[in-house]
Amino acid sequence: EAQVTQNPRYLITVTGKKLTVTCSQNMNHEYMSWYRQDPGLGLRQIYYSMNVEVTDKGDVPEGYKVSRKEKRNFPLILESPSPNQTSLYFCASSFPNQPQHFGDGTRLSIL
């Protein structure tokens, strides 16, 4: 089954404790992206990757890092999480200029 898998689905952690949210897709898509969703603000892009070893900033990249060492994986790294990064996060993937497929989301709470 074609899918985008995110882990964990839920995480409660504390300020400053490094965390990684993993994202994996099995559709051989070149393009992958991370979004955060906040009430009243819709979906905002954090980082995206056009292909392996190619990443670029989206609209709200501050406080986040990403890497794309393999085509299928695109982890989101929060080196020193802060409460304002409490949000619902989505990973998505697609072929270039094609519909994006979304994961089911990761709800992060940073205390």
Added chain:
Amino acid sequence: GENVEQHPSTLSVQEGDSAVIKCTYSDSASNYFPWYKQELGKGPQLIIDIRSNVGEKKDQRIAVTLNKTAKHFSLHITETQPEDSAVYFCAAYAGTALIFGKGTTLSVSS
């Protein structure tokens, strides 16, 4: 950069009525406009999309129209059903990024 405005933010209709959600975009270079439906606890799912060389596209009860001159596009849902209740997002593809509207919460009451 691209900016997408979506209206209304909430929409309540009776079962069987039609629902219309409207979006405007700012970047005339945008050429791809998908619509996503998000149900509670799930990620957004594509329901219909349209490219800039087409004015209208229909898929059963769902249709999308695009006016490139005015830079706006709309989602039309006919004969609404309770299972249509969800959050709907429009988006515009601007080169490398998909820019989303802020969403419309559609409630269909039976």
